[in-house]
Amino acid sequence: MLTNLRIFAVSHQTIPSVHINNLCCYKIRASLKRLKPYVLLGRNYSSLPGLIGNDIKSLHSVINPPIAKIRNIGIMAHIDAGKTTTTERILYYSGYTRSLGDVDDGDTVTDFMAQERERGITIQSAAVTFDWKGYRVNLIDTPGHVDFTLEVERCLRVLDGAVAVLDASAGVEAQTLTVWRQADKHKIPRICFLNKMDKTGASFKYAVESIREKLKAKPLLLQLPIGEAKTFKGLVDVVTKEKLLWNSNSNDGKDFERKPLLEVSDPELLKETTEARNALIEQVADLDDEFADLVLGEFSENFDLLPAEKLQHAIHRVTLAQTAVPVLCGSALKNKGVQPLLDAVTMYLPSPEERNYEFLERISRLLLPFADQHIEISSLSAGNIALTVGLKHTATGDTLVSSKSSALAAARRAEREGEKKHRQNNEAERLLLAGVEIPEPVFFCTIEPPSVAKQPDLEHALKCLQREDPSLKVRLDPDSGQTILCGMGELHIEIIHDRIKREYGLETYLGPLQVAYRETILNSARATDTLDRTLGDKRHLVTVEVEARPIETSSLMPVIEYAESISEELLKVSQQAIENGIHSACLQGPLLGSPVQDVAITLHSLTVHPGTSTTMISACVSRCVQKALKKADKQVLEPLMNLEVTVARDYLSPVLGDLAQRRGNIQEIQTRQDNKVVIGFVPLAEIMGYSTALRTLTSGSATFALELSTYQAMNPQDQNTLLNRRSGLT
Ligand SMILES: Nc1nc2c(ncn2[C@@H]2O[C@H](COP(=O)(O)OP(=O)(O)OP(=O)(O)O)[C@@H](O)[C@H]2O)c(=O)[nH]1
Numbered sequence: 242m243l244t245n246l247r248i249f250a251v252s253h254q255t256i257p258s259v260h261i262n263n264l265c266c267y268k269i270r271a272s273l274k275r276l277k278p279y280v281l282l283g284r285n286y287s288s289l290p291g292l293i294g295n296d297i298k299s300l301h302s303v304i305n306p307p308i309a310k311i312r313n314i315g316i317m318a319h320i321d322a323g324k325t326t327t328t329e330r331i332l333y334y335s336g337y338t339r340s341l342g343d344v345d346d347g348d349t350v351t352d353f354m355a356q357e358r359e360r361g362i363t364i365q366s367a368a369v370t371f372d373w374k375g376y377r378v379n380l381i382d383t384p385g386h387v388d389f390t391l392e393v394e395r396c397l398r399v400l401d402g403a404v405a406v407l408d409a410s411a412g413v414e415a416q417t418l419t420v421w422r423q424a425d426k427h428k429i430p431r432i433c434f435l436n437k438m439d440k441t442g443a444s445f446k447y448a449v450e451s452i453r454e455k456l457k458a459k460p461l462l463l464q465l466p467i468g469e470a471k472t473f474k475g476l477v478d479v480v481t482k483e484k485l486l487w488n489s490n491s492n493d494g495k496d497f498e499r500k501p502l503l504e505v506s507d508p509e510l511l512k513e514t515t516e517a518r519n520a521l522i523e524q525v526a527d528l529d530d531e532f533a534d535l536v537l538g539e540f541s542e543n544f545d546l547l548p549a550e551k552l553q554h555a556i557h558r559v560t561l562a563q564t565a566v567p568v569l570c571g572s573a574l575k576n577k578g579v580q581p582l583l584d585a586v587t588m589y590l591p592s593p594e595e596r597n598y599e600f601l602e603r604i605s606r607l608l609l610p611f612a613d614q615h616i617e618i619s620s621l622s623a624g625n626i627a628l629t630v631g632l633k634h635t636a637t638g639d640t641l642v643s644s645k646s647s648a649l650a651a652a653r654r655a656e657r658e659g660e661k662k663h664r665q666n667n668e669a670e671r672l673l674l675a676g677v678e679i680p681e682p683v684f685f686c687t688i689e690p691p692s693v694a695k696q697p698d699l700e701h702a703l704k705c706l707q708r709e710d711p712s713l714k715v716r717l718d719p720d721s722g723q724t725i726l727c728g729m730g731e732l733h734i735e736i737i738h739d740r741i742k743r744e745y746g747l748e749t750y751l752g753p754l755q756v757a758y759r760e761t762i763l764n765s766a767r768a769t770d771t772l773d774r775t776l777g778d779k780r781h782l783v784t785v786e787v788e789a790r791p792i793e794t795s796s797l798m799p800v801i802e803y804a805e806s807i808s809e810e811l812l813k814v815s816q817q818a819i820e821n822g823i824h825s826a827c828l829q830g831p832l833l834g835s836p837v838q839d840v841a842i843t844l845h846s847l848t849v850h851p852g853t854s855t856t857m858i859s860a861c862v863s864r865c866v867q868k869a870l871k872k873a874d875k876q877v878l879e880p881l882m883n884l885e886v887t888v889a890r891d892y893l894s895p896v897l898g899d900l901a902q903r904r905g906n907i908q909e910i911q912t913r914q915d916n917k918v919v920i921g922f923v924p925l926a927e928i929m930g931y932s933t934a935l936r937t938l939t940s941g942s943a944t945f946a947l948e949l950s951t952y953q954a955m956n957p958q959d960q961n962t963l964l965n966r967r968s969g970l971t
Contacts, residue, residue, distance in 0.1 A: 308624040402429060406434050434569050459524070461525065463568060477513075480549050528565055531558070557588065561591050607619070684755065703726075759952050761876050784848045786865070789873060799827045819844060826866035832875050880926075883947070906922045
């Protein structure tokens with residue numbers, strides 16, 4: 242019986258519908274090949290052959306740990322930093338998988354979408370649950386590719402802590418900065434894991450410096466590496482002054498020894514560690530008054546006497562306050578440093594009760610996730626993450642609360658619609674999670690079903706996909722009647738296309754990918770219009786005069802103003818219709834049919850014949866605004882991207898030469914180990930297919946990251962070329 246289920250928050254996990262519908266015996270058995278079996282509560286699964294083994298783990302103990310022993314954490318990073326590899330090691334060491342998954346072999350647990358396994362990248366966030374030394378950890382592995390930033394945003398909202406995985410040879414990279422900023426926004430305590438310490442060019446010092454300089458964070462060095470790159474063999478725990486060495490004969494990294502550093506055997510390392518520990522103690526004391534009192538009182542003469550637990554508690558408080566960030570290191574691929582990372586997660590990241598969230602929820606089905614496998618459960622205690630299915634009116638970004646608070650949820654919706662007064666409602670703010678920031682799509686293309694009969698199926702598929710991914714926008718072209726897909730990048734649209742085929746069985750056709758331009762006007766223009774139509778025996782007559790003028794503030798929504806002569810009474814009945822008309826006119830600019838930004842529309846006069854419908858008022862206002870926009874001098878705005886290319890020194894010149902041809906504007910060239918990092922801006926239209934071009938230019942040695950910077954005015958020559966191309970003249 243499922244009544245009154247209490248959950249901490251609903252992770253709107255994306256579950257392809259095929260998985261939900263097929264949650265039946267064979268799915269569960271399939272999962273057991275790699276997972277240790279659970280005892281399934283509340284369901285009679287005991288007759289399943291092979292389900293009940295000797296090493297059964299009680300699901301009850303997994304789902305009902307004390308709240309202080311729960312950690313809801315995310316793993317975030319730049320693409321390819323090693324999140325998935327680290328997650329796989331974590332699952333293996335915690336006993337939840339029996340073999341080590343490998344992204345390069347395409348058999349990881351968390352990259353479960355077919356496209357993820359094929360491409361070796363993470364697209365959707367995968368949630369997994371495991372135990373570590375008496376703690377229950379709910380972990381979410383998030384994607385690193387810029388096209389999927391929204392996916393990262395939406396999981397950050399339900400997390401209590403995060404591990405930022407960095408490539409120790411590259412330090413902080415472009416996407417690390419983006420996700421770091423997102424985590425700042427959601428005030429999420431973090432730990433940094435400097436991965437790939439075994440890689441040529443790995444540098445602990447360099448990576449730590451980049452945390453200080455680029456993330457503007459205070460790193461707390463809790464470990465020091467023993468060796469670097471090829472010589473990396475273990476690490477020192479600075480807090481306990483112990484060394485951790487991995488047995489070189491062990492091929493899964495389970496076998497490692499932890500030994501105190503001694504003067505006789507490791508004089509140099511001990512000296513270095515003592516200095517690092519003293520520096521750490523001073524740093525933490527600076528940030529935590531309680532710890533400062535302790536250090537200055539009892540232990541001021543000799544920091545060596547300070548017990549490790551006291552220091553650990555203080556580091557926990559400082560991490561929670563987000564005044565500094567613990568830094569650990571290792572190599573997930575070479576199976577070194579992952580177990581201490583897990584210890585740090587349980588030790589330094591907060592439990593849900595320390596984060597002060599309280600949500601309750603009434604739902605009908607509750608599922609415990611393990612990547613693409615889901616087990617139905619009957620209850621869940623506060624502080625956990627679970628999946629729920631079948632919510633009809635909930636979309637990514639919504640907050641679900643108990644019925645008592647449903648009024649507050651309504652308040653949020655109203656707030657979103659602009660009723661600012663609800664912002665003052667502190668109670669509502671406290672209960673509501675921050676909404677996800679939905680990035681503006683910069684690409685679009687047409688999508689067509691295989692036949693007209695399949696159009697409803699396509700609409701259904703797109704509706705479902707949009708609910709889980711609001712960065713995907715779908716609209717209808719009013720002129721051609723075609724369905725238009727708007728997305729974050731080439732890869733994003735390609736993946737959507739692929740998912741429609743795999744998950745909904747529809748082979749669709751995509752038109753060429755096009756850049757989402759915008760338009761604006763450069764001077765003011767006035768227009769008048771009259772609409773006079775008789776429908777049946779009713780006459781609809783509207784006359785309107787509007788002025789469109791450019792404004793400074795960057796806004797996609799038009800600013801709407803009313804001349805004093807417009808009576809209050811008229812506005813009362815027709816304001817909504819007028820504003821609908823203005824908004825719809827501004828969605829389709831006169832040059833390319835793209836949205837018009839940075840404009841103010843003033844309604845100078847409006848006369849409405851009695852009995853005229855509001856639809857006619859909207860239509861007339863819209864037509865009149867379009868006339869005014871057409872009269873003004875017009876300007877196309879194009880998306881300008883921040884670009885960061887990391888390239889081996891030898892290939893710098895061809896990359897720069899190529900960027901010059903792409904109208905690129907280089908701001909800075911940094912040196913990062915043996916690599917050069919080119920930072921600049923480039924118009925999106927010039928960067929399509931860049932990954933292939935860059936691979937060819939640099940023999941595959943370069944990587945790049947792109948992010949929307951702003952919309953900028955095109956120069957007259959480029960604008961003309963574009964307009965001619967669109968009108969079929971060239
Ligand atoms: N040398 C070295 N390579 C590693 C290490 N960890 C991961 N890799 C490699 O780096 C590549 C990327 O690893 P992933 O685990 O897929 O990285 P990711 O951050 O999950 O990537 P996305 O999901 O695409 O964001 C793979 O080829 C891994 O084998 C490491 O510790 N050392």
